[in-house]
Amino acid sequence: MLFGATGYTGRLTAEAMVRAGLAPVLAGRSEEKLSALVAELAPFAPLDAAPTWQVADVSDQQSVDALLTGPQDVLVTTVGPFTQLGAPAITAAIRAGANYVDSTGESPFIREVFESYGAQAEATGAQLLTAFGYDFVPGNLAGALALQEARAKGAVPTRVEVGYFVGGDSFGMSSGTKASAAAIMLASSFAFSRGRINTERTARSTTTFQVDGKALDGLSVGGSEHFALPRLDHSLHDVGVYLGWAGKATKAASAASSVMSAAARIPGLSKLIDEGLKVAVGENTGQGPTPRQLSATNSIAVARTFDGVGRSLSSVQLIGPSPYLLTAELLAWAAAMCLVHTAPTGGAFGPVDAFGLDNLVQGCADMGLAPVAT
Missing domain, CATH: 3.40.50.720 (NAD(P)-binding Rossmann-like Domain)
Structure with a gap:
């Protein structure tokens, strides 16, 4: 069905x-x-x-x-x-x-x-x-493989970081993706830190991943990895998941998220911001990248693990078809x-x-x- x-x-x-x-x-x-x-x-x-x-x-x-x-x-x-x-x-x-x-x-x-x-x-x-x-199966797979690799070395991973990126030409979003993105801009997010799920705002932090020799930034988001990866390795105390769609504007987007989150707590302003986001997204549905655009992009997921003192243990990168x-x-x-x-x-x-x-x-x-x- x-x-x-x-x-x-x-x-x-x-x-x-x-x-x-x-x-x-x-x-x-x-x-x-x-x-x-x-x-x-x-x-x-x-x-x-x-x-x-x-x-x-x-x-x-x-x-x-x-x-x-x-x-x-x-x-x-x-x-x-x-x-x-x-x-x-x-x-x-x-x-x-x-x-x-x-x-x-x-x-x-x-x-x-x-x-x-x-x-x-x-x-x-x-x-x-x-x-x-695309979000969030590749990160679960990359994370599981990175944990497996760290364990194979005899190490004990306590933190895993997952990054999502899009390679190739510019990435176009469907109308549904835009609507979903607008829906969560003002909503609270979460992270897995110190061994438990904690509430935090979307895009609270950024980090940098090395992908094909390039330094790419990602915004923190709540994903299924926060719940699923600790089930695979009980030594995990921290799980971070990051989206790199914003490219060079990632850090600016994180700062903008902070401003919007604070503004949304002002009575009446949250509704105005929400309505503004809906206008920006538009009302058309069922629209998205063309077949040519789909063929020109690929999915990238990176996972890396660390031990309790911050030493890098393993890294796995996956590449696949267009996110859609x-x-x-x-x-x-x-x-x-x-x-x-x-x-x-x-x-x-x-x-x-x-x-x-x-x-x-x-x-x-x-x-x-x-x-x-x-």
Whole structure:
């Protein structure tokens, strides 16, 4: 079941699912758009795995609940901003005890999945996989490999830092990504420090990574790595995740975030800032980079580990397809794995503890995301 199939990321994911031989039920608000997409994809599907469609709307919980029939089902959702629109889909999956996969990159929603929805899923047996796209699967993989490398040297890693970057030509964002980014600008974020999750503002800090001989800056964000990586190595006391999309403007963006965060605490000003961000994003949906733009960019994730006195222990760099193409392939792969892989007991999981490191390495390699020499 693919909810949000006619959006930009949803459409790419539908195409990836059909290529993988799955038979997705494409769900969304518009019967006209859904039927047209099914007709477009049907010629590329196996004869016994043609896509179908079903209408569902986040404003109607019953219509979303109706997408699922039981624990054997898999619900993949790209409907965002997730902080505003994500609750109906994950609620439906938990009620059905089903498998749930989403494409969010929004820190507040990720935290809610692990700290709130996860406990509900434990009671029903639902498996929740949040942020299963460019953000934040590559960082989980790079982080797990870096931890493994450090342990192989006989070292004890206590801190891991993960950086996300985009290579190639300028990176264009879809309308959905812009809306999600606007949704979290004023929201609180988090980090894993001193052995626990702590609240902090988005872009509170910056750090620099060496990528292909270049020094690239990243802004701190809350990712699924903060929850998932400490499960893999209990020696971890600190996890930092950084996004490098702002390029040379990273440090200025961090300073701007501080100003906006302070301004948002002034009565009435938060609403004005929020409305201004919505105007800047625009109202058009379903738009994103062209195929040419997608082919001209690639995904980069870097992870590095340190010991308790700050000595560098290991470093892993991954390179893969464009963030949007990678997200689509990851969502399709996760859906397929949920159908055939014996899942852990119910709850919220990271990519590695859900499917195992070897499976994740192989799956990502098959879609073109793999380590490179550093």
